[in-house]
Amino acid sequence: MRAKKKTGTYEWSESTVNIQLGCEHNCRYCYARANALRFKRIADHTDWRKPIINQKAVDKNYIWKSGVIMFPSTHDITPDNISECLCVILRLLHAGNELLIVSKPHLTCIELICERLVDYKKQVQFRFTIGSTRDDVLAFWEPGAPGFEERLNCLKFAHFKGYRTSVSAEPYLDSGVEYLYIRCFPYITESFWIGTLREFKRRVDKSKISVEQIYDFVRPILECQSNSAVWRLYEKLNGRPFIKWKDSIRKIVGIE
Numbered sequence: 001m002r003a004k005k006k007t008g009t010y011e012w013s014e015s016t017v018n019i020q021l022g023c024e025h026n027c028r029y030c031y032a033r034a035n036a037l038r039f040k041r042i043a044d045h046t047d048w049r050k051p052i053i054n055q056k057a058v059d060k061n062y063i064w065k066s067g068v069i070m071f072p073s074t075h076d077i078t079p080d081n082i083s084e085c086l087c088v089i090l091r092l093l094h095a096g097n098e099l100l101i102v103s104k105p106h107l108t109c110i111e112l113i114c115e116r117l118v119d120y121k122k123q124v125q126f127r128f129t130i131g132s133t134r135d136d137v138l139a140f141w142e143p144g145a146p147g148f149e150e151r152l153n154c155l156k157f158a159h160f161k162g163y164r165t166s167v168s169a170e171p172y173l174d175s176g177v178e179y180l181y182i183r184c185f186p187y188i189t190e191s192f193w194i195g196t197l198r199e200f201k202r203r204v205d206k207s208k209i210s211v212e213q214i215y216d217f218v219r220p221i222l223e224c225q226s227n228s229a230v231w232r233l234y235e236k237l238n239g240r241p242f243i244k245w246k247d248s249i250r251k252i253v254g255i256e
Contacts, residue, residue, distance in 0.1 A: 011247060012127070013100050014067025016074075017092065019058050019084055022051035023075040025104055025144040029171060032074035034203040045205050049144065051075060058084045064096040076145070077103045077113075085109075086116060093120040102127045102168070104145040105154035114161045125164040125190060128155050131173035133180050140217045141173050152183060159187040170195030170246050175224040177233055181240070188242050194233070195246030196225045227252050 009016055021041060023030065026049040033048045035041075042048055069092060077085045092099055099120075101113070105128050117124055128151055132138055135147040146154075159165045167184045169177060170193055181192055197204075200222070209218065223229060230252045237243050250256070 009070055009073050012068065012102075013070035015065055016070045016072070017057070017062075017088065018054075018072045018074045019088055020051045020053045020075050020081060022048045023144075024049055024051060024078050024080060025076050025142055027104075027142045027145065028205045029141060029197050029200075029203050030205075031199070031203055033205070034199075045207065051081065053081065053084055058087055060088075060091070062088070062091045062095050062097070068098050068100050070100045070102055072102065077101070077105070077109050079106055079108055082109045082112060086113060089113065090116065093117065093123050096123075098123050100125050100127055102129065103154075104129045104142060105151055106146055107150050107154050107157065110154040110157055114158055114163060117163075118161075121163055125166060126155075126158045127166045127168050127191075127193075128158075129168045129170070130155075130180060130184065131169055131171055133176055133183060134174060137173050137217060140213060141221075152187075155184060155187045159189065164189050166190040166192065166242075168193045168195075170248070171197035171221075172224070173197075174220055175229070178236060181237065181243070185242070190242065191244045192242040193244045193246055194237070194249060196230065196248040196252075197221060198248050 021036065023032070030048070033045065036048065037045070071089060071092065072085070089099065089101065101124060103109070130148065130151045131141070133148050138145065138147055155165055155167065165188055167188060169180060172180070172194060177194060184192065230249060234245070234249060234253045245255070
């Protein structure tokens, strides 16, 4: 029987670890928040940006698992939870695991993580989520997360410290993906992933969006992620170094 193609987080890892419910970044398109609302783990959108730490997950004695472990996948690493995150990261690495650390990164957090993980470099890859070079776009879609220059500085810092580095432009948030790729390219050692914003109607928090914001941010993302726009992006960037296409793109262009 033909193996099922991996999608979502399973394109990147065999398993995931998380330590809290909710996230201060409060991204408008967050799939984890949409699921938490759907399964009544939170009452409304405002609960999501007030995270609750799962102390059992922090205190757990982690063992070795086969394959890459992604940390985290349903929240982020922030100045508010860096101590707990670093505790779990070190336990996972001490057990011998290979770790993919995914974040819309804060420089203070990445500096600390890089300092503390120096003996585990071979087991670690960073994947920083950067969907745009424009701070106004990032501030609208990811209101609690750092701006572009801080994320780029995190990529540079980890790269120059000798860590394996990659970027996720999933979702890409405007039409400037090629420019984003050019800005990040010198500091990448592994991959640059590109994907669309999936399940827009179900996942996106549409509350408190003004008419002006619809014109400035919502319409542009829908236009640049139309099938025809995706095809143009694919034809422009496919085959360039480090470029990887997420399942949302592969489905449109018809590749495995």
